[in-house]
Amino acid sequence: MSNALGKSIKQLRINQELTQKQLAEGICSQSLLSRVEQGLEIPSVLIIHNICQKLGITVDFLLAQSQLDSPLIQLKKELHDLYIQHDYETLYTHLHKKTLATFEINTQESYYYFYLGICELKYKKNNTAGISALEQALTLSKTDMMQALISSYLAPAYYATNNEVAALQQLNHCLLFLNKRDFSSELIPAIYHHVALCYGFSGDNLTAIEYIHLGIDCCKRQNNNFYLSYLFFELGVFFIRTNRKQTGTRKMKFSLELSAYLDEQFVTAELTKRRKETIEYANNHIKGDEAQ
DSSP: OHHHHHHHHHHHHHHTTOOHHHHHTTTSOHHHHHHHHTTSOOOOHHHHHHHHHHHTOOHHHHHHHHTTTSHHHHHHHHHHHHHHTTOHHHHHHHHTSSHHHHHHHTTOHHHHHHHHHHHHHHTSOOHHHHHHHHHHHHHHOOSHHHHHHHHHHHHHHHHHTTOHHHHHHHHHHHHHHHTTOOOOSTTHHHHHHHHHHHHHHTTOHHHHHHHHHHHHHHHHHHTOOTTHHHHHHHHHHHHHHTTOHHHHHHHHHHHHHHHHHTTOHHHHHHHHHHHHHHHHHHHHHOOOOOOO
């Protein structure tokens, strides 16, 4: 830890074009600062506090920077990247190594159960196991953002298992979070997507379309492609359900072209299969269409 802390202090000092002498002035000797930066000595709490003040940062920020190379941070990044890529098969494999122990040591098991729940739902197609893992993740989660994201996966999963009461509870949790208008997280579009799916389950396709559009607008505002292909595909599905088959088909085609352009291999494969199933269903069950 002392070595990582020293490296962080040195890098922050260099970033601000300060010499060791300038940073140490009024805080400690230059030789002490040098030993700290080399990881040879752990500074006192007072020295850390004063160094942070001179660098214009908080102690929490410095400690966070010092942990960037920790096994937990690296593991979280690796799993998050697989989640963003929708590579649930590889994600599932990684989770069955010594992953849980790493999260338990750092009391962050909620991330493990979140990713496990997603894999059970998306890869293993096991709603019961997925719901169980996500419920555990929700209990352990400590942030509003993560709780809303977990709830957004739980709500449609509950609908799929005919537990409407539980689905509505989780849906309301998501809506309360979205009403805060916090668009800072790249994961917000996923919440919009899942909220739309919930309205689709209840047959309110027009409201579902509204939330899909909100999700697309959020992606544009963030310049964020995560979930954009899914959002356009789902928009096509809901257009088809509201007797606008030609427009819906075009939206789904655009979604596939977008996912291919973004090199989202797993998304393209999934949506290609769903497109065929959706069009077959529309041809057999939906008679009306929009005027051209």
